[in-house]
Amino acid sequence: MEEAKRERSTLAAASAAAISLVLGDCDLLGEIFLRIVFPTDLVRAAAVCRRWLRAASDPAFLRRFRDAHPPRLLGFYLTAFSTNQSFSAEFVPMTPQPPEVDAVVRRGRFGLDSYVSRSTRVMDCRNSRVVVNLFRDGYFTPAVHSPLHPARGLVTLPRLPVIDDQKLYIFREVFCQECDNVLSYFWFELHYNQKDEKATADVYKLHGDAWSMQISASTKTLRLLTSVLNTLSVFLVNDKIYMGITVHNILVLDLTSSTFSTINYPMKYSNRVGKLMFDGEIMLSRANGSGVYLVHVKELQLFVWFHSGCHGSMGDWSLVNTIGLRDLCANLKISNSTTEDDYDRDVYIHAVGDNAEFVFLQMYQCVLYLDVRRSALQNVCNMTGKKAHVTSIHPYLMTWPPIFPVLKE
Amino acid sequence: MEVDKGKGEAEETRKVAEADRDTVTLKSSDGKLFEVSKEAAARLSTVLAGMIAGGSIDDNGTDLKQIGSEALENVVDYCNKHANSIPSAALISSSISFNTAPFKEPEEWERKFVDRLSHDALFDLVEAANFLGMERLLDVTCHKISEMMKGKSPDQIREVFNIKNDYTKEELEEIRQELAWAFYDD
Known part of the structure; x- marks a missing residue:
C-alpha cells in the first residue's frame, strides 16, 4: 500500500x-x-495504447521475442488406444x-x-488449437477445440474425403498452419501403389466450408512397405510437408510448386529379416526459419541432428546435442525386470518439440519428458494398469504468436 | 622558437600523461565533472570506447551535452561498480551452457542499483545508456521497466507510465475477446 502510494507520488512529480x-x-x-x-504481460501491454500494439505486433519483434522466450509447454494431449478398440485423448498438464x-x-x-464421440483422437496441435478426430453418428468428424478460448466452443470441420478401398493409405491427417496471422487447415493423405512403387500425396485445403483439392503429386518410392519407419513423422511448415516415412530419405513436398525433394538421413539403415530399419528410433521436428531437426535414440543415447537446407546430402547434417539417458533414467528409478541389453528396444519417441527443444519418450509404462536444453528428464505419466497403449502425444504450448486484432487507423 | 619547442614538449608530455591516466573525465550538460575508470568506460560503452581510441577525450572534461548530471552520475556509478564486481558463478555457468537468450538476467547488484532509482532517474538513465551505446546498462534498465509492467492490467500500466488510452471501447473489447487468455485475473 505504502509502496503503491509512493510510486504514485513520485510519478506525479516526475516529468x-x-x-x-x-x-x-x-x-x-x-x-x-x-x-x-x-x-500474457506482452498482450496486456499491447492493450495500453495503439502505438504499443503496433510495437508488440511487429513480426520482426515477435520473432525476437520468441527466440528470447520460447513458448512454454503447458501440457500434452495423450491419445491412447484401449482394449475396447477405441481412441481416447486426455490432457496432461x-x-x-x-x-x-x-x-x-x-x-x-x-x-x-464433454464432446459426444465414441472414439477421440488428436491429429494436430498448433498455436493453442487442437485438431481432433471424433467418431460420432457413424462418421469421423474433424473438429477444432480451443482450450484457451472456451467461448469459441468446438468448431467442426467438413467431413473428410471418402476413403477409397482400392488405395493403400500410409497417412491421413488434418494439419493446421499459421502464416502471417492467417490460419489454414489442410487435409493431407499419402497413399501407395505397390505395382508402380509410387507414393501419391493428395493435399486438400479448407476453403469456406469445403475441402478443395490443392495438389496431387506422386513420386517413385521403392519398397515402401519393407522400409517404413516404426514411428512416422509428418508435419507441415512454411507450405512444405516433411515426411519421415521410410528409412531411405526424408520426403519434402512443396505445396507451392507441387514438387517433391528429398533429404538423406545422417545415419545408415540395416537389413533385418527382410525389413530395412535404423538402429533405434528416430523422429523429425520443425526448425524456426528453415531446416529440420532429427532426434535419434539408440541404446539409451539420444542424438539431436540439424539439417539447415532442404536439398542436400548427408554431409549437411550437424550433430548438435548428445544426451545419455542411462543416468537420467537411473535417477528416476525407471527399470524393468529385463536385462539391460533390452533397453534400446524399449525406448520410443512419441513427440519432439520445435527446434528439438524437448522430446517425449516412453520407456516401459512411463511417458517421459526430456528437456533437451537442460538435459533434464521427468516422468510425466504412468500407463501401468490403464489397459491402453499410447498412440500419440501432441505437446500443447502457450499460444504463440498472439493474434492481435487489426484495428482501423 | 625555443618557446614553441617547449610548448610542444609540454603538449606531448600532457598527452602521454593523459594516456597513462586510468580515468577519464566526463562533463554533464549542466557542467558537472565526473571521473570514471577508463577501462570500464571503454568496456561498457561503445561510444566512450570510440572516443578514447580516437583521442577525443578532453582532460578538462569531455562534454556530454545530452546527459544531465544526475543521469551521468548514475552512469559513472554503474561503470565503477561494474569495474569492481566479480562476475557471479551463475553468470559464468549460464554463459557456457546451451543458452540462446540474447541477453542475460541482471545480477543481484545490478538489480539493487536500478531498484533504488526514482522513475525519472531510471528513464533518464535509459536515455543516457542508449546515447552512450551501453548495451549492458540498457539491458538492466529496460529489464527494470519491463518488470514494472509485470502482472499489471492495461489500466494500471497506463497509470504507472502516464499514458493516454487512445482505443475506443469497442476496440479494447475486441482485444480482450480475441486474447482472453492474457486477461485471466480481471
Missing part, C-alpha cells in the same frame, strides 16, 4: 518528458517489450509452472470428454 522520451522511441520500446517474460502460466492453465478448458 512526463523522461518517460515519453524513452517510451516514444520505437527501438527502446521494443527493447523493453523484449524483456517481458510472459506473453505439466507441473510445476510459474504462477503466471498456472493462471492461464487453470482458466483454460482442456478436456475433450
